[in-house]
Amino acid sequence: MPKIQYVDPAQSRKSGRITFKDIPVNRYDKTIEDEKANFSNEDFLRIYRDMFVIREFETMLNAIKTTSEYNGVGYTHPGPAHLSIGQEAAVVGQAYLLDADDYIFGSHRSHGEILAKGLSAIEKLSDRALLDIMESYFDGKILKVIENNKKYDSVKELALDFLLYGTLAEIFARETGFNKGLGGSMHAFFTPFGIYPNNAIVGGSGDISVGAAIFKKVNSKKGIVIGNIGDASLGCGPVWEGLCLAAMDQYKTLWEGEFRGGLPLIINIMNNQYGMGGQTRGETMGYDMLARIGAGVNPEQMHAERIDGYNPLAVVDAIRRKREILERKEGPVFLDTVTYRFSGHSPSDASSYRTKEEIEAWMEEDSIESFGEELVKAKVTAFSELDGIKANIRELMTRICKLSINDDISPRMDIVKGPDIIADLMFSNERIEKMEDRVCGVLMPKEENPRVKQIKRKVRTGMQDGKPVSKNRVFQFRDALFEAIVDKFYTDPTLIAYGEENRDWGGAFAVYRGLTEALPYHRLFNSPISEGAIVGSAVGYGMCGGRVIAELMYCDFLGRAGDEIFNQLAKWQSMSAGVIKMPVVIRVSVGSKYGAQHSQDWTSLVAHIPGLKVVFPATPYDAKGLMNSALMGTDPVIFFESQRIYDIGEMYREEGVPEGYYEVTIGEPDVKIEGSDLTILTIGATLYRAEEAVRIFKEKHGLSVELIDARSIVPFNYDKVIESVKKTGRIILASDACERGSHLKDMAQTISELAFDYLDAPPVVVGARNWITPAYELEEFFFPQPAWFIDAFHEKIMPLKNHVPKSNFTVNEQLRRNRNGN
């Protein structure tokens, strides 16, 4: 917390009450006549057309899903299609004023949002800009399909087909889809039109969109961000976390200069009143009216309002008013857009949870039909013209449908011909020194920074004249991280860092000490205790093109950010077919001494998820080099650190840690000590206990041990390890992770396969016991100790003369523990 803000006991304890402003509910009451001043006839008709395009698009999908046919075109689509028939007014109204600089994020039910936003962007972009986008996207591959199929009179007509085709081909998993078929119905998007990922995880966009808004704000970008999530997602923790992060006081109180003020963000609830089958109002939630929630978030009540999502003009009106609020930097805004879907949750939904009367009543008020009637009534158009629009769209949709299901024109990825197509998309593997080229916002020259000056006086080697350098004088692990990070803050203007206690505290483990002096608030700030939103917003920030370091303090809190790490951070690069980059570093600190919920090494959990790079340095040299690599790359890196060794000096490199810039390549293990009789491969701080074991092996048993530090977990180059095992014939793998399901088991298996003929015994894994982490005083029975290495070697690799083991590595014990599940 910042010292400049005084927590006054008198204020805090003062008697009083909280008052609320009224929250408007469906207050729009204008007629078409009233709106003629704001909309031309063409505008009205375009709104009508856009709604019907969406209606027909989803009618087609519904027909294909339920009857395997649309207008005589037969096709089977086994994948998902969550339809929003009935909700067209809400999405067209929302998109009407938005252009390509405005970003929307969606849900699993967002075909309408994509199309509406795309149609609006096409309307506003110049022909040249549209052509540029279409020609450059996947080298014009999608454009070529459209152009080869038909001659177009105008670029906008062409762009309309491009939008519909790219979306449908994506839904049908075609390589000519907007994301080469890797996203599909629930994740289709097209960033050049400001359409950012939809999300199959309910509420997934609730925190990602906040990160996008932070990106807009921090990097002074044009446009607003709308996070579209469903009414039922208000039951999701990360959505609340997103609201908290979006509404932090500090934007208005602590951020400085042009950066002061609220986020340009609308959290819009597409309130179709059902979460799958659960009625949010009356059954599964308690808010009565959803807009009420805004009142609980901040004094502005998030400018919450319920609007009539069945009237496109009411929605346009609301967005116009709310955008003005955002432009005044008074955001964020919370909108409750009421609507209704006639279609089921999915085509297999029998609507057992609602009556036919209810559906018919809403169909009676169908937004498209009633809007058309109003337009005719207001003499904007005639029914015959509307029928003409409908007929045109049906014909267009039939054409696009045929094109999308044609296997020659719209093939799927040929994984036989290109077995690595998807593999190559898991990481972008680019090197970009700075995500944007402009001046970095800093508060002082780097050389004047007190921490930088302090570090200058430190000894950059762990040993001096054969003796360890004292903690106070030695260049520590935390200094190494600081050096890499501060360097990037002065290089990449988009880099921001946040998390819990990141600013004045200097990070819980003093890595960031000195950064507060160097950086303005908008580049380094404290977040709420919202691990989900910390990572989720970092995902949003990264996918918009910014580099970010988010910190989770303890590894044990990683579970709180489970979805954001496993489903969001890891997947968007590949699900976008490489369109999106994810230059996000998540710092995770592995604890000790603090018991069961603060001392766990969960590297194995993240190593299991495809799409994440995972590193765990154990020396200052490696920490700086790997952080430099992580911050130079464009991939998400889970950066593990250990609280056991923040104060350690460089013990392995005689030259110490270089002052200048260097990188340690992610994925390369390092031989710390050479030997010939046994290889020990460690992950993380276990390195130092293994080193002690190496000494015992040598002194007591005359065995020469090679000690290798994995440094990285994903990716991992086995060459050095295999080379070592070929030499020694024996290997022990060790880390502080619980032994069951540890990634070391995976490594051991790989080594067995790669070096089987060279092994004198199976690779042996020495991990922590499969218990809770006990109190510090009992940790020696839980975490691998130097003696465990000797015992494991004696029992499983080569019996040692006169050795009496203390820990139990026998086969029977192994069986017993497994049998008992511990």
Added chain:
Amino acid sequence: MALPVIMPRQGQSVESCIIAKWHKQKGDNVSEGDILFTYETDKATFDEEAQESGVLLEVFFEEGEDVPVLTNVCVIGKEGEDASGFEPGGSAGKPKKEIEAKPSGIQVQSDGGSLSEAVEIINADNGGKAKISPRARNFAHKKGVDYSKANGSGPGGRIIEKDIVTLAKNGYTVTSSAMDEYKASGLSGIEGTGIGGRIRIEDLENREPAGKVYRGEQPGYEDIKLTNIRKVIANAMHHSLSSTAQLTLNSSFDASDIMAYRKKIKASMEKLGLSNITLNDLVLYAVSRTLKAHRNLNAHFLDDTMRVFDRVHLGVAIDTERGLMVPTVFDSDLKSLNGISKEVKLLADQCQKGTINPDALKGGTFTVTNLGALGIESFTPVLNPPQTGILGVNTIVQRVKAVNGDYKYYPAMGLSLTFDHRAVDGAPAARFLKELSFNLENFSVLLAK
């Protein structure tokens, strides 16, 4: 780098070979392709060529020594290199201590080095089922060490690399089967004092020897070690006589016809490009044709089965310096007289030189042995089990017979047929001998068949 030369394994069943001759001596320069030494199996002789050039640094075995296959025999390297690391500790090495044990011939030795490394007799149940790490197996293969002899010191008795190192250095200890035999031979009273009750070298030394061993003065006789081939012959002969019911029939026939025939051939041998066909060849030819009608003599007796052969594979006994060898003329019933003659000459030559392919020494269905050149008039050839018959060919003597009331001399050649009475009765055997005699006496008619 110095490299060892191992005793090659000539065929799957060969366990050891005898060094017949060293062509190079320790310290000699050798070039790639030079013959290093000649060695023999029980059946054949081979030359080992140098695979690289250098100096013959060390020779671990002398001529006449029986060397287990895949054991280091000598070392080639650069002048001055240390080759001692390759010294095999095997039974034929240079033991510092040796105990002659009972018939099993078990030798136990120690390198006499470190006390803690005293060689232990252990009950390593390794035969074929040894648990061994992949690394140890590969290493054993590379070192040419039979890992089934290793003492598995890894977890659960797994043979690990270290055990192969020890094995290669100290030689192997005692296998379980040898151990059983060893105990059965009367030494079973030994109490082991090693770890886990293992019998150590000291335990053997401290025990009273079972039989008095002559020590000191000249003994007045020479013990000559049996060659492998002698051992094989000895076993085969003993086995034959002890396991079959053999008896011999003797008869003779008038050899005038075959002698005349041979004379004719000899006269036109060169002109017709024929081999120097001997009387024995003629007998072989006649046997190969006659046997076709006497299938029980062209057969193997296999306890509960008679295996009668379609073709005649004639074994031909050859006397060599090393001893008796019996190469086989396969399908002799299909071969011409000239063909049989040529083949027998070739096989005999190979036997004499010791270059005969071991496979040519197997597979006979009937054997012919000839002592005629040595003046033998009749003898009892010893069966070559599981064959059921062997024909001995004797010398020619002049006999008289009554022709038209007159006495006439004729050349009589003796035939001695030994057969296995288990397989064939006396009368059928006699009928074979009679028909053979008839065919030989009317050889030109036989040729026409």
